Amino acid sequence: MTELQHTVRSYDDELKFLTHKIAEMGGHAERMVEQAVAAMVNSDNALAQRVISDDLILDAGQREIDEKAITIIGKRQPMAIDLREVIGTIRISSDLERIGDLGKNIAKRVVAVTDTRQTLSVYRGLQTIAELALTQLKDVLDAYATRSVQQVNIVRERDDEIDALYTSLFRELLTYMMEDPRNISACTHLLFCAKNIERIGDHATNIAETVYYIVTGSQLPAERPKEDQTHTIIVDETTES
Amino acid sequence: MNLMTERNLEKAVNDKMSAQPNAIKMQGKDVTVHYGDKQALFGVSLDVPEKMVTALIGPSGCGKSTFLRSLNRMNDTIEGCKIGGKITLDDEDIYNPKIDVVELRARVGMVFQKPNPFPKSIFENVAYGPRIHGLAKGRHELDEIVEKSLRRASLFDEVKDRLHEAGTGLSGGQQQRLCIARAIAVSPEVILMDEPCSALDPIATAKVEELIDELRENYTIVIVTHSMQQAARVSQRTAMFHLGNLVEVGDTEMMFTSPTEKRTQDYITGRFG
Numbered sequence: 001m002t003e004l005q006h007t008v009r010s011y012d013d014e015l016k017f018l019t020h021k022i023a024e025m026g027g028h029a030e031r032m033v034e035q036a037v038a039a040m041v042n043s044d045n046a047l048a049q050r051v052i053s054d055d056l057i058l059d060a061g062q063r064e065i066d067e068k069a070i071t072i073i074g075k076r077q078p079m080a081i082d083l084r085e086v087i088g089t090i091r092i093s094s095d096l097e098r099i100g101d102l103g104k105n106i107a108k109r110v111v112a113v114t115d116t117r118q119t120l121s122v123y124r125g126l127q128t129i130a131e132l133a134l135t136q137l138k139d140v141l142d143a144y145a146t147r148s149v150q151q152v153n154i155v156r157e158r159d160d161e162i163d164a165l166y167t168s169l170f171r172e173l174l175t176y177m178m179e180d181p182r183n184i185s186a187c188t189h190l191l192f193c194a195k196n197i198e199r200i201g202d203h204a205t206n207i208a209e210t211v212y213y214i215v216t217g218s219q220l221p222a223e224r225p226k227e228d229q230t231h232t233i234i235v236d237e238t239t240e241s
Numbered sequence: 242m243n244l245m246t247e248r249n250l251e252k253a254v255n256d257k258m259s260a261q262p263n264a265i266k267m268q269g270k271d272v273t274v275h276y277g278d279k280q281a282l283f284g285v286s287l288d289v290p291e292k293m294v295t296a297l298i299g300p301s302g303c304g305k306s307t308f309l310r311s312l313n314r315m316n317d318t319i320e321g322c323k324i325g326g327k328i329t330l331d332d333e334d335i336y337n338p339k340i341d342v343v344e345l346r347a348r349v350g351m352v353f354q355k356p357n358p359f360p361k362s363i364f365e366n367v368a369y370g371p372r373i374h375g376l377a378k379g380r381h382e383l384d385e386i387v388e389k390s391l392r393r394a395s396l397f398d399e400v401k402d403r404l405h406e407a408g409t410g411l412s413g414g415q416q417q418r419l420c421i422a423r424a425i426a427v428s429p430e431v432i433l434m435d436e437p438c439s440a441l442d443p444i445a446t447a448k449v450e451e452l453i454d455e456l457r458e459n460y461t462i463v464i465v466t467h468s469m470q471q472a473a474r475v476s477q478r479t480a481m482f483h484l485g486n487l488v489e490v491g492d493t494e495m496m497f498t499s500p501t502e503k504r505t506q507d508y509i510t511g512r513f514g
Binding site: 003004077079082217 | 469470473497498499500505506507509510511512513
């Protein structure tokens with residue numbers, strides 16, 4: 001995308017600031033999620049604490065973007081691509097801020113899960129889904145940076161994989177709980193972690209849709225087949241024996 | 242203020258709901274305009290839908306005012322001006338030699354950039370047109386036309402006690418609304434506005450914009466404006482001109498959020514030259 005410069009140079013600078021800030025927030029959110037999962041898998045309480053305190057940076061980033069975006073709207077009355085760009089950054093920064101919250105929430109559970117140290121296999125599923133969510137996040141941030149509609153579609157379609165993985169992880173954790181009730185507390189925490197990661201995938205999809213809107217000016221169709229089946233899963237008595 | 246917004250909203254919803262597109266009131270087909278050796282318009286074809294506001298935008302010298310002025314043959318008054326192509330009003334060629342230009346300009350009225358009231362009383366400013374066109378049978382009917390026109394231009398309440406004072410004594414915004422009342426007085430079908438708010442302050446501008454919104458219930462309006470925001474606010478269709486060509490025409494909402502043409506986008510976002 002090669003846009004001409006604005007006649008008013010400082011307008012370009014203001015828009016560029018928003019783009020840079022999103023990239024910065026995106027990198028930060030990625031790191032938080034990565035570290036939160038690592039802290040969980042390695043029972044690293046110190047790292048978990050760092051993730052928790054790092055969330056403030058994302059919150060501040062979002063507030064800064066909101067303020068700057070509102071100033072631009074008031075001062076410049078952006079039109080067309082500029083308007084979509086400004087509205088887009090407001091939306092994306094709010095998604096990134098939520099991703100940070102979800103990462104923080106995972107980090108908060110590290111202590112509880114560590115207390116009842118689980119076998120490694122329990123974490124494997126969590127790691128897999130986290131890797132996928134992080135790939136989504138990375139790709140969608142690339143899509144934003146390069147304004148690539150193609151990349152957007154890839155991200156959007158891949159969200160199904162996360163949903164499917166989440167459903168299978170849900171079943172797996174349920175099985176561990178049925179095997180040994182002493183697993184219940186840790187597995188419940190891990191279930192929330194898995195849910196958080198699945199939600200991170202959803203936010204990545206939201207960002208993908210926003211990028212699509214920024215680039216094309218039209219909205220992607222709302223319906224997307226959902227693979228998350230966990231709302232229908234019940235404990236089947238027959239599998240217990 | 243709330244009432245105004247609600248009414249606008251209702252109107253906007255109705256506009257969206259009505260599946261029937263508005264009939265074409267005026268139509269330009271392959272219109273070319275030369276001023277002496279210089280060509281100002283290069284084959285512009287544009288439909289003006291009935292009872293809608295069509296905004297013409299584009300940088301200075303793009304031909305938007307030239308096109309506007311062709312719609313009621315104001316260009317005829319310019320020495321060396323040559324017009325080609327075809328412009329119709331209700332499917333009737335307005336450049337047909339049989340057309341009475343005075344009558345045409347009564348049907349297609351015009352409001353200019355700078356308010357230009359006659360150096361006469363407020364009453365006379367509005368009464369002049371109906372009188373020369375013989376639209377009123379007597380003094381009583383003339384009074385009625387003047388009051389109705391001033392009311393439609395949202396000016397009556399402000400001037401009712403001084404109808405016989407000079408029109409030039411009004412504020413800029415009031416003068417512009419007086420000129421609109423004067424244009425309305427001869428019951429035109431189309432009103433052309435050439436940057437009607439460029440000499441007005443924001444409050445007077447808002448009043449004129451509100452007036453434009455009301456007027457489109459009864460009139461077809463074509464407005465030339467340099468303010469993107471104004472075009473976005475008052476019009477339903479927007480046509481973008483550049484270097485004497487029509488670049489793009491479409492629903493105003495679409496034009497200002499996602500125009501198809503790069504030149505439109507560059508212009509409305511302030512990336513031009």
